[in-house]
Amino acid sequence: DTAVSQTPKYLVTQMGNDKSIKCEQNLGHDTMYWYKQDSKKFLKIMFSYNNKELIINETVPNRFSPKSPDKAHLNLHINSLELGDSAVYFCASSRYRSAANYGYTFGSGTRLTVV
Amino acid sequence: AQTVTQSQPEMSVQEAETVTLSCTYDTSENNYYLFWYKQPPSRQMILVIRQEAYKQQNATENRFSVNFQKAAKSFSLKISDSQLGDTAMYFCAFMKLGGGADGLTFGKGTHLIIQP
Known part of the structure; x- marks a missing residue:
């Protein structure tokens, strides 16, 4: 019943590859972020x-x-991966006009390692 | 553009002690929100407490409270009776009013270690 789910949690890939990280939220929020x-x-x-x-x-x-x-859903596509793209990527969601009132809900992150 | 500054990269206290994490920010906005987020080793981002700039009363959530000084643009977090589970990175964050699309502006974080 995870509110904001990201897949995969870990991603190791070579320089130059193209990859995607998926994000889904079941909160009925209308705004999503990376x-x-x-x-x-x-x-x-x-x-x-x-x-x-x-x-x-x-x-x-x-x-x-x-x-x-x-x-x-808000997926993140990355083309021609570079070493500097190695990081943790978080997806989040909120209600657009009420983001400050209710805050964001974050996913658990995807650790991307480019080798 | 807004900036958020956390001047303490790391802090360490004994269990049950009180600790205060500092945060200052710079903005030309008059209406905004401030947040503290906790990121434990699990990597999950957890909202600890939020403060509306138009409210003078400091926000409190159980053992967590803030000292919001709007004129000084300061927003410190106090953790009372600290527990081992409070060990985490703590991020101060800013959001302008109605700024859903602009998102949160984060400070660089304070790594808090609670020693047994």
């Missing part, structure tokens, strides 16, 4: 998405792209 946590534990937003708009953090390389087949 955050990146680097090796120093710093968390930074990559994308936020609801059914009306996608907002991309300007520092995110265009090799990263979110794909949302429906309101409950």
